[in-house]
Amino acid sequence: MSTMTAAAGSVEGIRSAIAKGETTAAAVTEIYQARIAGEDPRIHAFLSVDREYALAQAARIDDMAAKGESLPKLAGVPFGIKDVLTLEGFAATAGSKILEGYRPPYTATAVRKLADAGAVFLGKLNCDEFAMGSSNENSAYGPVHNPHDLERVPGGSSGGSAAAVAAGMAVATLGTDTGGSIRQPASFCGVVGVLPTYGRVSRYGLIAFASSLDRIGPFAATIRDAATVLGVIAGHDVMDATSSPLPVPDYTADLDRGVKGMKLGVPAEYFAEGLDQEVRAAIEAGIERLRAAGAEIRPISLPHTRYAIPTYYVIATAEASSNLARFDGVRYGLRAPQSDTLAGMYRRTRDLGFGAEVKRRILLGTYVLSHGYYDAYYRKAQQVRRLLTEDFLGAFREVDAILTPTAPTPAFKIGEKSDDPVAMYLADIYTVTASLAGICGVSVPCGKSRGGLPIGMQILGRHFDEAAIFRVGQAVESL
Ligand code: GLN
DSSP states (O other), rough: TTTTGGGGGGGHHHHHHHTTSSSSSSHHHHHHHHHHHHHHHHHOEEEEEHHHHHHHHHHHHHHHHHTTTTOOTTTOEEEEETTOOOTTOOOOOOTGGGTTTTTOOSSSSHHHHHHHHOOOOEEEEEEEEEOOOSSSSTOOTOOOOBTTTTOOOOOSSSHHHHHHTTTTTEEEEEESSSTTHHHHHHHHHHHHEEEEETBBBBBBBOSSSSTTTOOEEEEEEEHHHHHHHHHHHHHHHOTTTTTOOSOOOTTTGGGOOTTOOEEEEEEEGGGGGTTHHHHHHHHHHHHHHHHHOEEEEEEEEEEGGGGGHHHHHHHHHHHHHGGGGGGGSSSSSSOOOOOHHHHHHHHHHHHHHHHHHHHHHHHHHHHHHHHHTTIIIHHHHHHHHHHHHHHHHHHHHTEEEEEEESSSSSSSTSSSSTTTTHHHHHHTTTTTTHHHHHHHEEEEEEEETTTSEEEEEEEEOOOHHHHHHHHHHHHHHHH
16 A cells, blocks of 8 residues: 555545556455454454455456446445344344344345445444444443543444444444444544434345334544445435435535534533533534634524433334344244244243343333333323424524534443443433434544543434535534
8 A cells, every 4th residue: 555645545545546556456455454453353343354255346346447447436445334234145143142143135225335336345343232232332242442442432332333443444334323323433433423314324134223213324534435425325225115215415515615604503401411521621612613614603402302311212122122023043043942842942042142231122112012001101202202303393493503412421431331221321312312303413523532532523414414414524524
């Protein structure tokens, strides 16, 4: 890579260097494979790597380049994929023992679109079991370590996806976000993570956690790279009835327009009790820079925010209890040996295959849906979800985007919250609201703590207005 420029680690830098013959996709792939071999024993972001598969994808790009063909958008760009997304023939564990040995017979639409755009897949990435968690400690295959401090969590559930980019082991990755699982690990690892609007990216081929909340989105080192990747994976898909038919704009077109004249809202509820002082200081400083760059900063209120955590944990667990019913020892992965009856086999498989947090959520979700409790919990949560959404719709009549911290603290220590599920759930306070409302968001690096830990600013936008949050994100990045 000695002949490559400083931009070589970016999506466009790699594509154009290959197109100009300054390097090859094979050489780029080998550099990233060597980094994984060097770094990942300490970080544990990857659950599986396939050297040959990646080199075969790279060879196809090098063939095209040799023939002088124009190269697709992500040509030769090294990617990692969260292990809840399927790639035909590759293990997809979702971080769970219950899927051990499962090889999906199909490929997720978002993953296929990456491949069609010339991406190279280095491997599958570690995550909390079935994407349930905020620290990656719920992976059945061991935790991921934060590249900025190996004793700390990378965030979750897409911890491997964030850590791989932060450690330079992939240029971009895919993760999923149900209640914060892209934005919060992006914040903890100092990278960009995008929550696209619900319906913007097809969920086909995603191992479901909570279907009305699950979204697929990119991680990258810069807003520009993340915007490019979103442009590739977004769009309507006949395989997902909730995917939107709206056309996909060029998300990189307006990036450098700046924030002059934009109205940006700052919700009081996100700067209240429980917010770490260093995080507050970093986000307030970021907001001041946006003001200096010409944005109009307006105080706003999102009054139902305090109900968001209980609402999320009722709806998400209810949907999870239903989605996870399919793991029965018959159709996928693990089957417990030596059961006399079918029901006994189901029970033993689920007992052996699921971890403690997943069991807790199946129990909670089954309870809130059960006769006599449905109205008190599930229906009530749906009503509050509507009120939370109305809060945002009202705010977006006044402002173009909303600025908040992504998480109340920087990355915490491995083990610090792992035996206190409620403390762990509270770490999702600033992210679950956008999940419930279906709006888009991005976490962009915005300073560091005194101890050198990254801090992320969350920028929330109207439904299908990713272009606006990227414009603001680009300004935060460059200021
Ligand atoms: N931390 C949240 C949870 O545990 C969000 C997870 C996610 O977004 N997948 O449910």
